[in-house]
Amino acid sequence: MSHQSKRIILKSFPQGHPKESDFEINTIEIKEDEVKDGQVLVKLLYVSVDPYLRYRMKQVDNKAFQGYKLNEPLTSICLARVISSKHGSLKEGDNVTSWNLTWQEFSIVKGEELNKLPSNDLPLSYYLHSLGMTGFTAYFGLLSVGEPKEGETVLVSAAAGAVGMLVGQIAKLKGCKALGIAGGKEKVEFVKSLGFDDCLDYKTVDNMDEAIKKFCPNGIDVYFDNVGSETLDAVLLNINDGARLPLCGSISNYNDTKEAQGPRRTFNLISKNAKMEGFLVSKYGKDFGKAQQEITEWLKQGKIKEQIDERNGMEKIVPSFIDLFHGRNTGKVVVKIADE
Missing domain, CATH: 3.40.50.720 (NAD(P)-binding Rossmann-like Domain)
Known part of the structure; x- marks a missing residue:
């Protein structure tokens, strides 16, 4: 089985504020039989757009913020669902996040690069904000x-x-x-x-x-x-x-x-x-679990309020990113790509 997959690539390094013409949406084919041992096929559910991504759109050589390359798909923190798996810890239907997942409707990813989300009654989008x-x-x-x-x-x-x-x-x-x-x-x-x-x-x-x-x-x-x-x-x-x-x-x-x-x-x-x-x-990676547990309790107890500024569709990713630099957002911006 194959999937037609829209993706967003960087066409030019922005000069000043980013413009929609700096990006392009195209389509590639992803085949399930190309998934190798240790890999999984995922379907993109939510994309996080954050201001720091603008720094990666410069010609930088920085291990902490690796620069994007022209004519290649962009990546950010995303939330996805496993469609098929050849990784022992992940199975079909698992919800996962990655700090560097491609802005692409379907992707083949190494299982070790994904974090499986716990099952609870909180919205998935919270894992791109307060719980991420x-x-x-x-x-x-x-x-x-x-x-x-x-x-x-x-x-x-x-x-x-x-x-x-x-x-x-x-x-x-x-x-x-x-x-x-x-x-x-x-x-x-x-x-x-x-x-x-x-x-x-x-x-x-x-x-x-x-x-x-x-x-x-x-x-x-x-x-x-x-x-x-x-x-x-x-x-x-x-x-x-x-x-x-x-x-x-x-x-x-x-x-x-x-x-x-x-x-x-x-x-x-x-x-x-x-x-x-x-x-x-x-730097604090070893303590993420502790932080997530405490923030989860604060949310359930009503001690912290959430604000997700949700947009919908692949075509809204770039405009939503641009909005960050013009103050056209309140709270956390996420773009919903597919239904949960």
Whole structure:
């Protein structure tokens, strides 16, 4: 049996913001009899689109973020279903995830590259957000790098985004004051609905230095950075002694055509005995099971709210990815490819 399989390839490296013309959808044939020992044939169910993928669309040589190649299919974190298997631990009907699955309706994959999902009553899409890499990023970035203490002030940029919305909620569970930064009235109200103590609309700000000072009158103990640029600079002016600054992303710079300048004001890290630390969530891989178990309990107990921004169809993957850089999303963006 064979399957006609749509896939998305990279036609050109984006210059500035990505455009739909940088990508192409074509169709190939996948034959089930080509599955070899140790491999499985999977059907794509959900695709995760994330800002960091833009970095992979540059001509980079980085082991942590391997660059895409022209005229080859793109990959990201995805959720799929096993159609046929020649791998001992996986069988037909199993739901699986991979951190690097092709944007292709059907794929033949090494079984060892897939993680079988547990069976419970939670939506599958949660495993691309709170119960997957995004949730682990928020969990370990805040708790292991940020090390929040009860009563401290935690500030989160891109607070209406997939990671930021979870960071603030976890901060509240740990007894902290959670403050967010987001763009636009609708996103600000969304962030507040999650239980954040307050949220700053950066689109109304003329002077970020003064805005952060006014918004955080008692200073900042933990700043979870998703954006970089002038926001990070302004935060550095307002950190408390012993502050911790986990660096998760820098979405404001991903589409720059020139190398970003900064950060400035790093002397404040010295004068405040503060720590600024970048991290990759893969560092905490041995503890993913523990994190998933705890987040699962929080979800079932209603202590964490989910927000899945679901789109439908292969043709929506690229527009949904582009939307990330124009603020046209709230929460976690996933694209549903096939019915569960």
